[in-house]
Amino acid sequence: MKTLLKRNVAAFAAIFWENSANSNSFPGVDPSSGNTSGSESGLRQSDESQNLKTQEMVNSVLSKFRDLSLDENSKQRIESATTFLDVVKREKKCLKKLGAWEKTENMLQEDITPEKRKISDLQQRMVETKNANIRAEKV
16 A cells, blocks of 8 residues: 555656656746736636646645655666556547547548438438329329
C-alpha cells in the first residue's frame, strides 16, 4: 500500500512538473505577473484563473505528500513517473483515435440519412402502387 502511494505521488508530481513547464511556455504570457498581450487576453485570463486554481490545489496536495516524508530513491520515482506518463500518452492516443472514429461515424450518419429517406419514400410509393393496382383489378 505504501509503495502504491509512493508511486502515485511520484507520478502526480511528474505530471505537475510537466504541466508547470508547459504553462510557462505560452507566448504572450508573463508567468510572473499573469499579464497577457494581444486580443486573446480575456480568454487567457479565464484560462489562467482556472490554471491558477488547479495549480493551487496541486501545490496543496504536493505539500501534504511532502509532509508525509516518504523515503524512496529517485530512480524508482523516475521509473514510476515515466511509466505513468507512458500510460497517459497511450491513453491520449486512444482518445484521439476514438475522436476520429466518432467524427467518421457522424459523417457517415449524415451521408446515410438522405438515403434512408429515399428508401422510405420508395417503399411508400410501392405501397401506393400496389393499392392502385388492386383497385384497378377490381374495376
